[in-house]
Amino acid sequence: MNEREGTDCELERIETALLLEGIYQRYGYDFRNYSYPSIRRRIGHRMGIEGIKSISSLLERVLHEPEVFHRLLGDLVIPVTEMFRDPEMFRVFRRDIVPELRKLPYIRIWHAGCSTGEEVYSMAILLHEEGLLERTRIYATDISENALQRAKDGIIPIDRMKQYTKNYQTADGKHAFSNYYASDHGMVMLKPFLQSNIVFARHNLVTDSSFNEFHVILCRNVMIYFNSDLRNQVHRLFYESLAHDGFLILGGKESVFFTPMADSYETCNDANRIYRKVL
Ligand SMILES: C[S@@+](CC[C@H](N)C(=O)[O-])C[C@H]1O[C@@H](n2cnc3c(N)ncnc32)[C@H](O)[C@@H]1O
Structure with a gap:
């Protein structure tokens, strides 16, 4: 990198910090401690679509035009998800964690960053098949109102169902996956009973505090x-929110190692990022 490119990079960092500060002060969303390379890519993506040439110009538009902010927000939150994503994790959950949950009279599970709900409905299906759904309360939270609304609607484009059916089978699903939805006009509607024990709510992991004590917390990707x-x-926050002996489940590229809480967990299944609070 030559001197000119170095200065440009430095200026981009300053402009990005100003943009994130502006968003925080104007709208209360705090992205200031998100990873820089990822946030920079999302900002660049939005600038391309809006035809905006500099991050400073984007800041001006974001401050004065809430609709530009909301479009940028849609890029920053990255709502990518799937049903039975990483099916092996659900298979191991059914095999190793469900027997532990069976010992409890009442089960509380928190999906933090649940996006459009696919992960939550997958868990509801698994618990239903294991006879545990009725005594479970699932709290499904996300920073994004849009994602939560889609999660509550429980409607999924039909073209995703081939992949989701494959995931469900790999996760040791017990029935025909089509038992859990009805299709209509290129969409599928998940069966309403799956929702009966789910509470969808807005919660920002950066600024909001703990709100219950859980037996399982999933915060994946x-x-x-x-x-x-x-x-x-x-x-x-997760450590404070987990019951003793509770399970923390992370995404495939995440781990409790190298965090201040590492010694408080034992590894149940490292490949599938399942940890148990022991201290
Ligand atoms: C890539 S999705 C992961 C969805 C799901 N957990 C999965 O693994 O399939 C990331 C989700 O985290 C949410 N998110 C990002 N920042 C958040 C925050 N500060 N508090 C709560 N949710 C957040 C986003 O809105 C998005 O829905």
């Missing part, structure tokens, strides 16, 4: 977008 300070902060 969310903290990869955070820098290490923010990751550590959120790990403290």
Whole structure:
């Protein structure tokens, strides 16, 4: 990198910091401790679509035009998800964690960063098949109102169902996957009974505190977008929110190792990022 490119990079970092500060002060969303490379890519993506040439110009538009902010927000939150994503994790959950949950009279599960709900409905299906859904309350939270609304609607484009059916079978699903939805005009509607024990609510992992004590917390593919300070902060929140002997389940590229809480967990299944609070 030559001197000119170095200066440009430095200026982009300053402009990005100003943009994130502006968003925080104007709208209360705090992306200041998200990982820089990822946030920079999302900002660049939005600038391309809007035809905006500099991050400073984007800041001006974001401050004065809430609709531009909301479009940028849609890019920053990255709502990518799937039903039975990483099916092996659900298979291991059914085999190793369900027997532990069976011992409890009442089960509380928190999906933090649930996106459009596919992960939550997958869990509801699994618990239903294991006879545990009725005594479970699932709290499904996300920062994004849009994602939560889609989660509550429980409607999924039909073209995703081939992949989801394959995932369900790999996750040792017990029935025909089509038992759980009705299709209509290129969409599928998940069966309403799956929702009966789910509470969908807005919760920001950066700024909101703990709200219950859980036996299982799943936070998959969310903290990869955070820098290490923010990751550590959120790990403290999860530690405070987990019951003793509770399970923390992370995404495939995430781990409790190298966080301040590492010694408080034992590894149940490292490949599938399942940890148990022991201290
Ligand atoms: C890539 S999706 C992961 C969805 C699901 N957990 C999965 O693994 O399939 C990341 C989700 O994290 C949410 N998210 C990002 N920052 C958040 C925050 N500060 N608090 C709560 N949710 C957040 C996003 O809105 C998005 O829905």
